[in-house]
Structures are given as structure tokens and as C-alpha cells.
Amino acid sequence: VNFKQLKTFISAQMRMSHVYQPVMIKTLLKSKGKSSVKKIAKELLSYDVSQVEYYEHITKNMVGKVLTSNRKITSKEGDTYFLKAYEKLTEKQRQELIELCNDKIEGYIRKRGDNIWKHRIVSHKAVPGSTRYEVLKRAKNRCESCGVPNDVRSLEVDHIAPKSLGGPNELSNYQALCYVCNSQKSNKDSPDFRDILENYGHRDNEC
Ligand SMILES: [Zn+2]
Incomplete structure (x- = not known):
């Protein structure tokens, strides 16, 4: 060639x-x-815009806020973050800190397993394309929690009552959520089952 x-x-x-x-x-x-x-x-x-946007959201609203506002380790100007101590570090110190970060990352993944990425995988695997189409059409291509349109923030199909709590695989138990609302729902440590059931009942009446 x-x-x-x-x-x-x-x-x-x-x-x-x-x-x-x-x-x-x-x-x-x-x-x-x-x-x-x-x-x-x-x-x-x-090139997968919805994935990159998702982690931009995590950076700005979660980790970036913790390290900048709470911990004062980083600073932010416009769209750029700065590590405050960087200029003062020797090359050897820089390497030592990188290895320390690697230990922390590997240790966390070893302890928690693949579960830490579950909130990103679930919605794509659980719902077939034709169902996704029906759910988004019914939602008029907007997030059913915050109202953002699909072309601004990509929408995912969510189980209103989670499968793990017996929520059925049917249209009445699905809602369209943007990835921000969906991750906030998934990240709740202990989902309030009563709220979920109320939401589920509400949707049932509409259908
Ligand atoms: Zn939303």
C-alpha cells in the first residue's frame, strides 16, 4: 500500500x-x-459527544468544584483549570504524585469493581432501539425531569421504578431523562422507593 x-x-x-x-x-x-x-x-x-459532554459536566459540577472551591488545590480561569503548586514541583516530585494518584485510582477500582461505571452502561443496554424511539417520541424529545431538548443534551431511557426493585420492562415504566438528570437519579445512595412508586403511579394514569 x-x-x-x-x-x-x-x-x-x-x-x-x-x-x-x-x-x-x-x-x-x-x-x-x-x-x-x-x-x-x-x-x-x-468523538462520542454525549460521553464527552457527560464528563465535562462531571468535571465542572463535581470534581472541579471540590478541588477548586472546597479544597483550594486548583484554580479556574474561564474553561481552564490550574494546579496551584505545579510551578514549585520538581520533576521527581511530579512523578511521585502521579504514582500516588495511580495507586489511589487502582485501589478504588479494585475495591469497588466495575460497579463504579454502572450508571453509564445501564440505560444503553437495558432498552431496545424501538422502545427508545417510542419513549423519546412520547416525551417530545425533551428530558421529562428538566425539559432540556435532545439536541442540547442527549436523552437516555430510564426505568422509573428500577428493575432491581421489580420495575417492569414496559413503556409505562420508562421515561426520557437527559444524562445529567439520569446520573443524579442513579447516583442517589438510597433511592426513595415511595417517591419512585408515586412517580410510577402518576405516569400510569397518564397513559
Ligand atoms: Zn434533565
């Missing part, structure tokens, strides 16, 4: 069902012609 063949492939022969092929080729071009599966997957992830 030479330059001309690559150019012809990318410009005329590549049949795209998604952005995957150009992202993978670009990743290889930018990393000296070779790349691991994980690296390519991360590049693909960076």
Missing part, C-alpha cells in the same frame, strides 16, 4: 457506516503508524 492508494481509499473507496474507519486511520497516522486497540478505542470515544 502506498500514499496514492491510501488517498484513493480514504477519499473514494471507504464505505462508512460510522466515523470508525477515518478515526482509526487518523490515529495510526498520528502515532507513527502503529497503535494499540485501547488507544484506537479512546480516540473513537473522543
Whole structure:
């Protein structure tokens, strides 16, 4: 394969069902012609706007606030965060702190397992595409909690009464939530079952 063949492939022969092929080729071009599966997957992830937006929200409203306002370890100017002590660190100290962070990350994941990412996975796996379409149509493509439209913040299908508490897999038990409202609902430590049932009953009457 030479330059001309690559150019012809990318410009005329590549049949795209998604952005995957150009992202993978670009990743290889930018990393000296070779790349691991994980690296390519991360590049693909960076194009998934709803995932990136979700973590932008986490950064600004959760971790960024804790480290900046509460702990005073970082500062913020516009869209940029600064580590306050960075200028004073030697290269050796910097490495030591990075390793300390790695220990903390690995320790937390070892202790809690894959559960810590569950709130992102659940909604996509649980509901088939045709049901998702019906739920979003019924919600007029808006979050049923805060009202934000789907094109501003991507919507997810939520079980009103959770499956773990016996909530059924049927349209009356589904609602469209934006990823912010959905993560707030999922992150509640002990869901108030009574509230959930009231909400469920309310929806039932509407249908
Ligand atoms: Zn919302």
C-alpha cells in the first residue's frame, strides 16, 4: 500500500457506516503508524459527544468544584483549570504524585469493581432501539425531569421504578431523562422507593 492508494481509499473507496474507519486511520497516522486497540478505542470515544459532554459536566459540577472551591488545590480561569503548586514541583516530585494518584485510582477500582461505571452502561443496554424511539417520541424529545431538548443534551431511557426493585420492562415504566438528570437519579445512595412508586403511579394514569 502506498500514499496514492491510501488517498484513493480514504477519499473514494471507504464505505462508512460510522466515523470508525477515518478515526482509526487518523490515529495510526498520528502515532507513527502503529497503535494499540485501547488507544484506537479512546480516540473513537473522543468523538462520542454525549460521553464527552457527560464528563465535562462531571468535571465542572463535581470534581472541579471540590478541588477548586472546597479544597483550594486548583484554580479556574474561564474553561481552564490550574494546579496551584505545579510551578514549585520538581520533576521527581511530579512523578511521585502521579504514582500516588495511580495507586489511589487502582485501589478504588479494585475495591469497588466495575460497579463504579454502572450508571453509564445501564440505560444503553437495558432498552431496545424501538422502545427508545417510542419513549423519546412520547416525551417530545425533551428530558421529562428538566425539559432540556435532545439536541442540547442527549436523552437516555430510564426505568422509573428500577428493575432491581421489580420495575417492569414496559413503556409505562420508562421515561426520557437527559444524562445529567439520569446520573443524579442513579447516583442517589438510597433511592426513595415511595417517591419512585408515586412517580410510577402518576405516569400510569397518564397513559
Ligand atoms: Zn434533565
